[in-house]
Amino acid sequence: MNLLEILIALPAAGFLVTLFIPRKQEHLTRSFTLIVSLLAFVLSLGLVTGFETGKPGQQFVDNVVWIANPDIHWHVGIDGLSLWLIILSTFLTPIAILVSWRYIHKQVREFFAFLLLLEFGLIGVFAAWDLFLFYVFWEVVLVPMYFLIGIWGHDRRIYAAVKFFLYTMAGSVLMLVAIIYLYTLAGTFDYATILDLFRSGRIGLSHTEETLLFLAFFVAFAIKVPLFPLHTWLPDAHVEAPTAGSLMLASVMLKMGTYGLLRFCIPLFPVAARENASWINVLAIIGIIYGALVAMVQPNMKKLVAYSSVSHLGFVVLGIFSFTQMGLDGAVYQMLNHGISTGALFVLVGMMYERRHSLAIKDFGGVATAAPWLATIFLITTLASIGLPMLNNFVGEFLILQGVAQAKFAWTAFAAIGVILSACYMLWMYQRVFFGTQGKEPGETVKHHMPDFNVREWLCVVPLVVMMVWMGIVTQTFLPAVSATDASILDQAGTASALARPPVPPTGGITHGGSLHAR
Amino acid sequence: MTFWGDYRGHGHPHESSWTMLGPLVVLAVLSIVGGFVFNVPEILSGMFPIKEATENGGPGEMVLTGISVAFGLAGIALSWLMYVVNKDIPEKITSSLGGVYTLVYNKYFVDEAYDAAIVRPLVQGSESVLWKTVDAGLIDGTVNGMGTQSQGVGSLLRLLQSGNIRSYATWVVIGAVVVIVVMGVTR
Numbered sequence: 001m002n003l004l005e006i007l008i009a010l011p012a013a014g015f016l017v018t019l020f021i022p023r024k025q026e027h028l029t030r031s032f033t034l035i036v037s038l039l040a041f042v043l044s045l046g047l048v049t050g051f052e053t054g055k056p057g058q059q060f061v062d063n064v065v066w067i068a069n070p071d072i073h074w075h076v077g078i079d080g081l082s083l084w085l086i087i088l089s090t091f092l093t094p095i096a097i098l099v100s101w102r103y104i105h106k107q108v109r110e111f112f113a114f115l116l117l118l119e120f121g122l123i124g125v126f127a128a129w130d131l132f133l134f135y136v137f138w139e140v141v142l143v144p145m146y147f148l149i150g151i152w153g154h155d156r157r158i159y160a161a162v163k164f165f166l167y168t169m170a171g172s173v174l175m176l177v178a179i180i181y182l183y184t185l186a187g188t189f190d191y192a193t194i195l196d197l198f199r200s201g202r203i204g205l206s207h208t209e210e211t212l213l214f215l216a217f218f219v220a221f222a223i224k225v226p227l228f229p230l231h232t233w234l235p236d237a238h239v240e241a242p243t244a245g246s247l248m249l250a251s252v253m254l255k256m257g258t259y260g261l262l263r264f265c266i267p268l269f270p271v272a273a274r275e276n277a278s279w280i281n282v283l284a285i286i287g288i289i290y291g292a293l294v295a296m297v298q299p300n301m302k303k304l305v306a307y308s309s310v311s312h313l314g315f316v317v318l319g320i321f322s323f324t325q326m327g328l329d330g331a332v333y334q335m336l337n338h339g340i341s342t343g344a345l346f347v348l349v350g351m352m353y354e355r356r357h358s359l360a361i362k363d364f365g366g367v368a369t370a371a372p373w374l375a376t377i378f379l380i381t382t383l384a385s386i387g388l389p390m391l392n393n394f395v396g397e398f399l400i401l402q403g404v405a406q407a408k409f410a411w412t413a414f415a416a417i418g419v420i421l422s423a424c425y426m427l428w429m430y431q432r433v434f435f436g437t438q439g440k441e442p443g444e445t446v447k448h449h450m451p452d453f454n455v456r457e458w459l460c461v462v463p464l465v466v467m468m469v470w471m472g473i474v475t476q477t478f479l480p481a482v483s484a485t486d487a488s489i490l491d492q493a494g495t496a497s498a499l500a501r502p503p504v505p506p507t508g509g510i511t512h513g514g515s516l517h518a519r
Numbered sequence: 520m521t522f523w524g525d526y527r528g529h530g531h532p533h534e535s536s537w538t539m540l541g542p543l544v545v546l547a548v549l550s551i552v553g554g555f556v557f558n559v560p561e562i563l564s565g566m567f568p569i570k571e572a573t574e575n576g577g578p579g580e581m582v583l584t585g586i587s588v589a590f591g592l593a594g595i596a597l598s599w600l601m602y603v604v605n606k607d608i609p610e611k612i613t614s615s616l617g618g619v620y621t622l623v624y625n626k627y628f629v630d631e632a633y634d635a636a637i638v639r640p641l642v643q644g645s646e647s648v649l650w651k652t653v654d655a656g657l658i659d660g661t662v663n664g665m666g667t668q669s670q671g672v673g674s675l676l677r678l679l680q681s682g683n684i685r686s687y688a689t690w691v692v693i694g695a696v697v698v699i700v701v702m703g704v705t706r
Contacts, residue, residue: 167662232659294654297646 003046004060004076004127007086010040011093011120018113026108030101033112037094037119044090051083053481056488058129063190066133071188075129080481081332081489082126085259088339089122089252091463096244098460099347103243103354104152111152114144115244122252126259131179132189134264135172138256142168145249153240160233160240167233168223175220178213182268195267195492207271214272217265218280224257227280227317228287231310238306239359243350246302250309251343255335258316262328262489266320270493277321281404284321285414287314292421296428300359301349304429305342308385311418312338312393318415319400323493327403328486329479334396336478337471341384341393344464348378351457352433355449361432368434370450375434377453377461382430384468386423392471 001009014036021029051059058077066074078086096115104111121144124137142165150161179189185203186194197203205213223230234254238246266273291310298304312334319331351374352367353359368375384391387398397419405412453461471478601608613620622628679690 163662166666229658232654232662290649293641293645294650297642297650 002060002062003043003050004078005062007040007043007047007090008076008120008123008127010036010043011116011123014040015113015116015120018109018116021109023109029109029112030097033116034094034097036116037090037097040119040123041090041094044087047078047083048087051078051080051481053080054484058192061129063129063192066130070132070183071190072132073130073188073190074133075190075192076124076127076133077129078127079488080483080485081259081262083481084332084336084478085126085252085255086123088255088336089119089126091467092247092251092339092343093119095343095347095460095463096247098456099247099350100242100244101456103350107151111148111242111244114147115248118144118148118248122248122256125256129191130189131182131191131194131264134191135176135179138172138175141253141256142172145245145253148245148248149237149241152242153245155240156236157240160236164233164237167230171220171223171230174216178216181209181213191264198268199492205269210269210272211275214265214269214276217260217268218276221257221260221265222317224260225254225313225317226257226310228283228290228310228314231287231291234310235303235306238309238346239300239302243346243353246306246346246350247343250306250346251339254309254313255339258313258320258331258335261317261320262332262486266489267492273321273493274323277323280321281318281408281411284314284317285411285418287311288318288415288418289421292418292425296421296425299361301352301361301429301433302346302359304361304425305345305349308345308422308425309338309342311422312342312385315397315400315415315418318404318411322400322404322407322411323490324403324406325483325486325490326399327407328490329483330396330399330401330403332482332486333471333475333479334393334400337384337392337396340464340467340471341381341391344377344381344461344468345385347460347464348374348381351453351460355451356446361429364433364446365437366435367446367450370446371452373452377465378434379430380465380468382426384472386426387419390469390472392468394472395475 014033018029018033018036021032047060058079061075061077063073063075063077066072093115097112100111100115118141121137121141125134125141128134128137146161146165149164150157153160182194183189185205186197188194194203219230223233226234237249241249288311291307291312291314295304295307295311298307316331316334316338319327319334322328349359352364356363358364380391384393387393387396401412401415401419404415625631681687
């Protein structure tokens with residue numbers, strides 16, 4: 001068992017043990033799960049220190065046969081792409097547990113146990129190198145989230161949970177069909193082996209096959225991202241979910257979609273990915289602008305942040321399908337950034353809900369007077385989300401826009417509108433909630449039930465703010481590992497597409513998804 | 520108007536504490552003598568590579584400085600005249616200019632025009648068209664419609680599952696007859 005496997009096993013073991021804690025020992029439950037999640041975080045830092053940047057392939061690998069027939073492997077490993085997403089998961093789980101400390105009153109044991117199960121699934125998704133194993137972890141993640149929304153959510157929680165589950169499931173099943181098709185070709189579910197078979201030319205796909213398989217994977221991931229117009233499960237799920245659910249959903253689970261695009265769609269089906277890049281990028285840009293405009297008019301803070309996620313994730317998809325080094329780097333960086341800053345927004349909005357039992361913007365006003373520290377941290381998070389220099393989102397958005405400009409400048413121009421609109425909706429919300437008056441009564445502001453942070457809440461927000469600044473300034477901590485992996489993904493996409501097709505005359509063909517000067 | 524004239528505020532004005540006054544004094548002194556003490560153009564020329572503006576020093580520069588200072592002083596004198604010495608003047612100017620005054624007073628209504636042309640259509644369009652019609656109506660309607668459709672098909676098919684063995688047997692017989700007839704016809 002290597003460190004990565006211990007890290008996968010720890011939350012699963014924690015989940016099982018939590019189920020045996022007596023139901024009345026609520027405090028013990030909370031403390032135990034917090035300790036397990038903190039331990040997992042500390043362990044995950046070992047992945048960072050032990051990670052060798054620039055070393056090709058996966059690290060912390062273990063590859064043993066799980067089921068001999070059909071050929072399914074327990075194959076786990078990480079590279080620069082999955083490393084930071086795993087760290088993001090282990091970093092946010094303790095925060096999710098801390099924000100739920102007083103928020104959850106019913107079935108406390110199950111709630112905190114499910115958070116650990118969720119962490120187990122998330123780490124597994126990002127570590128799996130076998131398609132079957134990946135699919136199993138992908139579905140494992142759905143289960144705790146379904147219950148988190150369905151049991152501890154707000155009024156329309158059942159509707160939201162069922163919609164979330166069915167919608168994601170519909171996409172996953174398409175992906176499962178494609179995975180099985182690949183198995184019939186390759187005779188194995190092991191992803192690394194399948195890639196090798198493709199690259200060496202021992203198996204190949206016809207153009208139609210490749211396009212259909214690409215679309216099957218793509219739709220599954222696009223629902224998870226979510227890419228316009230497959231996004232409508234997201235606002236419902238976010239509004240109804242408890243704070244910890246929204247946090248994990250927005251910060252990590254959406255990244256499963258963009259991770260899948262990068263990990264599987266592009267290396268497996270490079271030609272189809274390039275051919276379809278145009279309309280995908282158009283959808284991404286529509287998502288960026290549309291998400292921002294709809295976010296602007298939301299009367300509910302959580303729904304506003306949810307639609308802003310549609311906009312932000314549009315940037316990530318755009319960066320991925322620019323097929324440029326900077327575009328991919330920015331996309332991965334933005335995945336992490338969005339996890340931190342939007343996660344922080346959900347945490348803060350959740351804290352405000354705990355105080356006023358409302359998420360409606362009109363029920364707030366003048367909060368800055370009553371809770372100045374809350375207002376300060378919220379403002380920093382707002383500015384990070386808008387993408388101000390020195391804060392994390394700036395780096396990601398800048399790299400994406402730069403990379404996309406290399407591919408097609410018009411895309412950058414349209415996407416940049418989203419940056420302006422993000423300032424509109426975030427600052428407008430900030431103004432109405434933290435300054436001004438509550439409702440229509442002049443001069444009336446939130447005076448009651450609006451205490452400032454307590455110690456536990458400080459512990460939740462400080463790490464997030466530290467990361468916003470750190471990722472905004474010291475990008476070298478994170479980017480080298482990401483860049484190296486992105487380069488190899490682009491390399492795979494380039495060589496594989498060259499192999500799969502005869503050389504294309506310079507005037508037409510594969511460049512129409514984006515120009516090929518990738519590196 | 521801020522420093523002279525009748526008091527129009529509500530609070531009790533007081534002199535600022537030294538923590539505010541100190542930096543203000545430093546800034547005030549520097550704003551008067553700073554230009555003479557430090558060679559500002561030389562310091563800034565490193566940041567702005569275009570050097571033309573900094574090179575026409577000499578007597579011309581002093582003349583320019585003098586003119587701008589003179590204009591500034593004239594402005595101060597004029598406002599002293601209008602708002603402190605003879606307070607009727609602004610009133611007269613306002614009434615004689617009429618519409619022009621209103622136009623200028625409202626900054627040529629640029630804010631209002633911007634609000635009407637861009638902000639309000641964007642906000643209202645986003646709310647009524649994008650959110651309520653496209654998002655909640657069209658897209659989400661399609662999603663939920665697929666759910667409703669499957670439920671509808673299911674409730675129709677449910678009628679077949681009556682649990683009545685005899686009706687199942689009838690269906691089997693009818694089905695068999697249909698299959699045989701079809702096979703006979705197509706042969």
